[in-house]
Amino acid sequence: MHFRTRAIHVGQERDPATGAIVPPLHVASTFVQPDVSMSAAYDYARTASPTRNAFEATLAALDNGTRALAFASGMAATHCVTHLLAPGDRILTGTDIYGGTWRLFNKVLAGHGIAITAVDTTDPAAVRRAIGPDVKLVWIESPGNPLLSITEIAACAEIAHAGGALLACDATVATPALSRPLDHGADIVMHSATKSIGGHSDLLGGALVTRDPALGERLHWLQNATGGVMGPFEAFLCSRGLKTLELRVHAQSATALALAEWLAAHPRVKAVHYPGLVSHPGHAVARRQMTGGFGSLLSFELDGDVAAARTVAESTRLFQLAVSLGAVESLIELPAVMSHGSYDPAARRAVGIADGLVRLAVGLEAYEDLRDDLAAALT
Ligand SMILES: Cc1ncc(COP(=O)(O)O)c(C=O)c1O
Numbered sequence: 001m002h003f004r005t006r007a008i009h010v011g012q013e014r015d016p017a018t019g020a021i022v023p024p025l026h027v028a029s030t031f032v033q034p035d036v037s038m039s040a041a042y043d044y045a046r047t048a049s050p051t052r053n054a055f056e057a058t059l060a061a062l063d064n065g066t067r068a069l070a071f072a073s074g075m076a077a078t079h080c081v082t083h084l085l086a087p088g089d090r091i092l093t094g095t096d097i098y099g100g101t102w103r104l105f106n107k108v109l110a111g112h113g114i115a116i117t118a119v120d121t122t123d124p125a126a127v128r129r130a131i132g133p134d135v136k137l138v139w140i141e142s143p144g145n146p147l148l149s150i151t152e153i154a155a156c157a158e159i160a161h162a163g164g165a166l167l168a169c170d171a172t173v174a175t176p177a178l179s180r181p182l183d184h185g186a187d188i189v190m191h192s193a194t195k196s197i198g199g200h201s202d203l204l205g206g207a208l209v210t211r212d213p214a215l216g217e218r219l220h221w222l223q224n225a226t227g228g229v230m231g232p233f234e235a236f237l238c239s240r241g242l243k244t245l246e247l248r249v250h251a252q253s254a255t256a257l258a259l260a261e262w263l264a265a266h267p268r269v270k271a272v273h274y275p276g277l278v279s280h281p282g283h284a285v286a287r288r289q290m291t292g293g294f295g296s297l298l299s300f301e302l303d304g305d306v307a308a309a310r311t312v313a314e315s316t317r318l319f320q321l322a323v324s325l326g327a328v329e330s331l332i333e334l335p336a337v338m339s340h341g342s343y344d345p346a347a348r349r350a351v352g353i354a355d356g357l358v359r360l361a362v363g364l365e366a367y368e369d370l371r372d373d374l375a376a377a378l379t
Helices: 003-009 050-062 074-082 099-112 124-130 153-162 213-226 232-243 245-264 283-289 306-315 345-350 367-377
Strands: 067-071 090-093 115-118 135-141 166-170 188-192 206-210 269-273 297-302 331-333 358-361
Touching: 003 050, 003 232, 003 245, 050 067, 050 206, 050 232, 067 074, 067 213, 067 232, 074 099, 074 135, 074 166, 074 188, 074 206, 074 213, 090 099, 099 115, 099 135, 099 345, 124 153, 135 153, 153 166, 206 213, 232 245, 245 269, 245 297, 245 367, 297 306, 306 331, 306 358, 306 367
Parallel strands: 090 115, 090 135, 135 166, 166 188
Antiparallel strands: 067 206, 188 206, 269 297, 297 358, 331 358
């Protein structure tokens, strides 16, 4: 079955009791047992619930995995992965990662005896040099947020596995519609479902997807033990979001590419970061590991100071000033003080996130309207 057919049919069977074409939303927190053995399919909704399971089944099929787990947020999903580690272990992370992930790794886990090393994962040789016996997890984001760097997933998987580590890939920006990291050797895929999977700026959610059943089972055990699960209403909305994911992401990618090309030719713009541009250093790798487009996120730098970037971000009308991405509305923001404000400023500048970087999350409005909005803000 093709991607968009799986998105509509896998895990989304009609209700056998009524024939309802949309599976019902089950809100129960507990399930009555036939006897004390707790052997029924469902017992308590933190462990499993029918509406969450339906979303998880669809997502696992879209990412070519065997198991998906839905969480209360992307950060809850990421946090669950880190519980695979013990004090004394090390995480190797990319440098172009979401600010909240940087904060969890460097400000929370580091205080619990987990060492963190950041390397430029777009350079496999740098990853190979940094790997050591204490590295148990390599954490990459591709495309990275906010610089849209491209990390070669297969190369990182080979290096991580040779060193005895797991490879986890935050694929929030790519979405399963454009990239399936498990096919390239990743062990765990993480999505902030708040973004493209939900797709309408009306829920918080996260997900992990795995292919190895034993790893999926271990993560489920940790999820149940720590408790950061997705609620049924959010799971229902995520299932609905997945049905149109491919259509939305393809349309957003086409608009984002057109805007990136237009911005690259604008006299006030110094640099545009978008993997769909042939001039992007990761374009060839992106073509190999992404299909159908290069995503809805792009960033650019102005030929001017931070105040100029701030003026642009505050003067668009269709691009609304807000963090997040992947929804139907287009958004604009300054990562240094907004989405990536949780970095230490020195660490942020060291990884190349300039104070004047402007990030665009492209929605589903018409290209011409979005272009005119930027043109007016850039005059
Ligand atoms: C790439 C990326 N990963 C993870 C997250 C965290 O997800 P959530 O906000 O759902 O916790 C975000 C949120 O902005 C993100 O952009």
